[in-house]
Amino acid sequence: MDTVEILRRLVAFDTTSHRSNLDLVNWAADHLDNAGARVRLTSDASGEKANILATIGPEGPGGIVLSGHTDVVPVDDQGWASDPFQLASRDGRLHGRGAVDMKGFVAACLAAVPGWQARKLRRPIHLALSYDEEVGCLGVPLLIADMLAHCPSPALAIIGEPTQMRIGLSHRGFYGYRSVFHGRAAHSSDPRLGSSAIEPAAAFVAALAGFGRQDGRVATTVNIGKIAGGSAINIVPERCEVVWEFRPPGEAAVDAVLADVERFAAGLPPGVSVETVPLARVLPLDCATDSPVVALTREFGGLWPPITMPFGTEAGFFQQAGIPALVCGPGSIAQAHQPDEWIASAELVAADRFLARIGSWTAEKGGV
Known part of the structure; x- marks a missing residue:
């Protein structure tokens, strides 16, 4: 399945933060398992929410983490022109709750897995998909702790929140x-x-x-x-x-x-x-402009000059855990949390290119 078709599937799961995300998690875990990824799930105390950690490529240090969240904000009291949980295409835009924040990036990652698997990767690529980001990044500390307990330390985490593929280096707590x-x-x-x-x-x-x-x-x-x-x-x-x-x-x-x-x-x-x-x-994020991971993300296609983000992300949690982190993802944050939320089809194409370059680099160079 391509990115748009996967996005269609993801949007159809109502993962508003006050609901369980398990239907989406189970579907995505099956997709990843069928593609040959090694999949781990961690759950909250209720068992109604779960994180996904999927690894493609060899076991070893120096991998790249691609991080996103599976929950979305409510649609209550918003006037939508179409069903918010059915992806709608209009004038080069794909409308649906979570289309830009941030199921678009998650869909692009899931679509990239078969291509990564077809290559002989020299370093692993980890997909880190967390629950309840929209209500305070509640799932990601558990996900990171599980990752560090079971995987050699990654070299870099890229959080795919919408920046129009610009590199985001800092945000407030x-x-x-x-x-x-x-x-x-x-x-x-x-x-x-x-x-x-x-x-x-x-x-x-x-x-x-x-x-x-x-x-x-x-x-x-x-x-x-x-x-x-x-x-x-x-x-x-x-x-x-x-x-x-x-x-x-x-x-x-x-x-x-x-x-x-x-x-x-x-x-x-x-x-x-x-x-x-x-x-x-x-947690706040502060990544130096001269960090090696910044140059690497530019090599993947992250756009320059960098930006300071007004919104918070999971990046600070990775940074606190000793994993250099920044933000770079498709779409504009201006479309997030809005009625008729949308992401431009061209932004998903840019994300596909970005992720393909990550696969190429991991196969050809494999080190930071």
Whole structure:
């Protein structure tokens, strides 16, 4: 099957993050096994989510990891012109949830496997397909730990998030939290008998919005993703939940934001408390322009000059594990998470060329 046909199959699996991805995983694992790859699966505690690690070529160090995720964001409350889980072709664009983020890259990798297998590879190529990237890169730490436990250390990881095949060298980290405010319920005819959880939560939201605008932290962005609280118009609310995230330029900014959150919690009115717990952490990426892996990725067809990405990826987890990493993949991030999400057919052709060059290099040179 070619890349477009595989993408059609992948899009048809509804792998929205709150659902299981096992149908896609089982299909892809069968495809890889039939092509002769060595396949390993690792699962979350529920058994409803799984990672795929597939190796093509010999056992040995210095391999190349091609990393992608299998989950997609929801389509709820989005107006689509066609079924989001049926790939639709219009004017050179392929529409479907996950087409660009990032089942297009995954499809290109799966389509490339038979060609890699037909060559005598001197170093392995590892496909690393993880679960729950969209909700905080939850699957990739398990995948990397399993890979390092069972495979000699790879030389490079390329994360195929959409960069229009430009080489992405850096991005900020991501920190997600849930803050739950607890008050005391009362009849609204005399609010003094209770303690509203919503009012301090609203003040907290306003304070969060200001964190990213303060001097010295202009590159920190904050988003309030969800607010939920109260039960009726005539009851003083006893609970309010705020789900929020921030993306700092560095560790100093992380400490500064969390210190501000602690100071806010210390100043709450009597009868109100707050519990803030972490939900997700995506590690930052910082790859030097003179790194040998950058020159190698340019040899494969990664486009220059490099970019700094506004979005987070799994790359920082590979870097933390001692595997040099960068980002380079087909399509534009501007089309991700949108109704009628799409990837240009020409971008998939570019990805096919890129992956074919990886196969050629691994067969002909096989070292970094």
